[in-house]
Amino acid sequence: DYHQPAQVIQENPHLLGQPTTWVYAPALSVDAILDGIRRGHVCISADVNGPQLELRATNAAGSYMMGDAMPLTGDAQVEVQCHVRGAKGKCLRLIRDGWLADECEVQSDDWAYARLMALDQPGYIRAEVIEHVELFGAPDWVMLACTNPIYMRQAGR
Numbered sequence: 001d002y003h004q005p006a007q008v009i010q011e012n013p014h015l016l017g018q019p020t021t022w023v024y025a026p027a028l029s030v031d032a033i034l035d036g037i038r039r040g041h042v043c044i045s046a047d048v049n050g051p052q053l054e055l056r057a058t059n060a061a062g063s064y065m066m067g068d069a070m071p072l073t074g075d076a077q078v079e080v081q082c083h084v085r086g087a088k089g090k091c092l093r094l095i096r097d098g099w100l101a102d103e104c105e106v107q108s109d110d111w112a113y114a115r116l117m118a119l120d121q122p123g124y125i126r127a128e129v130i131e132h133v134e135l136f137g138a139p140d141w142v143m144l145a146c147t148n149p150i151y152m153r154q155a156g157r
Contacts, residue, residue, distance in 0.1 A: 020048045024065065040067020045129075045145040051087035051106075055080070055127040055147040057119070061155070066126070066147040071155040076120030082113040087129045090144060097123040124149035 024041040025032040036042065043053045043066065055066045057080050060073040070078075084092055087106045092113060094102040102115060106129065119125065126149040130141040 019044050019046055020050060022052055024054065040148045041065055042067065043145055043147040046143070049086070051090065051129045051145040052085040053087075053127055053129055053145045053147050054083040055125075055150060057081070057125065057150045059119070064150050066150055069151040069153050072120060072122070072152055073155065076118045077116050078119040080115050080117050080119075080125060082127050084111045084113065084129060085109060087111070087144065091130045091132060091141070093128050093130060094125060095128065096125050101125065119152050122151075122153055124151045126150070 022043050022045065023033050023036040025036040043055075045051050045053070057064050057070055057078050059070060059078045060075045061071045064070040080094060082092060082094075084106050086109050088109045088111070090106050092104055092106050093100060094115075094117075096117075096119075101117065104113065117125075126147050128146040129144045131144055132139065132141050134140065
């Protein structure tokens with residue numbers, strides 16, 4: 001991605017690759033990459049050297065990844081899995097319909113996370129990696145990576 005305005009902003013220059021869009025594709029080909037984008041199988045990181053993040057959810061209907069629509073089943077228990085690369089010491093957050101569902105520290109630079117969650121209503125879940133910082137003398141956070149959501153929908157819709 002490239003988001004630099006025509007007039008370069010001295011305090012905040014945006015360079016090529018800031019942000020970077022990562023596409024999950026089964027092969028390194030134009031068709032596979034375009035198909036991954038169409039399916040929403042993407043995450044975004046702050047730059048090319050930023051964290052990479054993969055989100056999956058598994059229920060009785062199968063396994064789904066970011067960008068997919070997961071049909072709800074009678075069993076509300078869904079295993080949510082994240083694979084995080086390049087973010088040791090940062091914070092992984094799961095967001096459910098705009099609300100914080102879970103937050104934990106990333107334990108290594110190639111780290112897997114899994115949690116059972118009750119996801120029995122239509123909506124979405126997505127993942128993000130943040131860094132806690134202090135801005136203007138107050139605690140805040142900066143987003144380093146985020147995934148597309150996995151959507152939960154009623155079966156047959």
